[in-house]
Amino acid sequence: MIKLHGFAVSNYYNMVKFALLEKGLEFEEVQAMPSQEADYKAKSPMGKVPCFETEQGFLAETNVILDYIEALKPTPALVPGDAFAAARVREVAKIVELYIELPARRHYAEIFFGEKRNETAVAEAKPVIENGLAALQALGSFKPFICGAFSLADIVAAHSFIYAAPVCQAVYGWDIVEAVPGLKAALEQTNARPAGAKVMADQQAALQAFMEQKG
Ligand SMILES: N[C@@H](CCC(=O)N[C@@H](CS)C(=O)NCC(=O)O)C(=O)O
Known part of the structure; x- marks a missing residue:
């Protein structure tokens, strides 16, 4: 298995x-x-x-x-059958990973582990994330999911913004979900799917245990 x-x-x-x-x-x-x-x-x-x-x-x-x-297991499809539409889904997922999740990750040590602020990261990450958000806005339709039908792009986005959003709020006072029209609803619908809700429930329980252990 x-x-x-x-x-x-x-x-x-x-x-x-x-x-x-x-x-x-x-x-x-x-x-x-x-x-x-x-x-x-x-x-x-x-x-x-x-x-x-x-x-x-x-x-x-x-x-x-x-x-x-x-x-x-091609069905149910998480990537469209059309070659260009499939590439678009992967392009969006890659942009979210490289230009939103990864730069925001530079602040995880400060926000989640109480380490000293990395001022270089504070200065460098924001313009990268701004570009990532602009690309996401330009490429997504958000009708109703990021690339239209539910896809891998939504899964990657949901579990990138889950930490990137609170981190950007804490470091910059910046709501990176509101910054992209239509994104909030797409993420909410993604997380409300049975699979999304199960993953979220397990993540919340594990995060709470992790925080309690950290004291
Ligand atoms: N590029 C990797 C990134 C995975 C990643 O960064 N995972 C974190 C946990 S969320 C990790 O293992 N961090 C420890 C490390 O980077 O050494 C992937 O796409 O799977």
């Missing part, structure tokens, strides 16, 4: 879990934390979460895993 390795606070882990639930694929969740230990890197070469265990071996990198899941 497929095994998803990681932990439910991880937004990348939750993207893969969301896709698996949407597809109705059976899978087992295996608790794992990022690690540079050799035994974990044999499964996930960069030591990151998630990694994905198949009968043929392990896969890492969320977009690769999402594409693998799509190839494994």
Whole structure:
């Protein structure tokens, strides 16, 4: 059986879990934390979460895993059949990852772990995120989901904005969801899907436990 390795606070882990639930694929969740230990890197070469265990071996990198899941079980489709529309979905997902989630991630240590503010990151991340949001607005239709029909782009966005939005609010006093007309409704509809609600409930419980442990 497929095994998803990681932990439910991880937004990348939750993207893969969301896709698996949407597809109705059976899978087992295996608790794992990022690690540079050799035994974990044999499964996930960069030591990151998630990694994905198949009968043929392990896969890492969320977009690769999402594409693998799509190839494994094409229905219900999370990527449109039309080649250009499919590329658009992947383009939007990649823009959200590279130009919204990753720059916002530079503030996670401060916001979630109480570390000292990284002033270089404060200055550098905002213009990148502004460009990412403008690209998202330009490429999305938001009727009703980001690329029209529900797709991988919505899954990636939901579990990117879940942390990027509160982080940008805390660091910049900036509401990056309101900044893109139509995005709030698209994210709400995504999170209200049965798979989205299940992933969110597990994420909230895990986050609460994590915060309590942190004190
Ligand atoms: N590019 C990776 C990013 C995954 C990632 O950053 N995961 C976090 C947990 S949410 C992690 O493992 N962080 C530890 C690290 O970066 O070493 C992917 O798409 O899967």
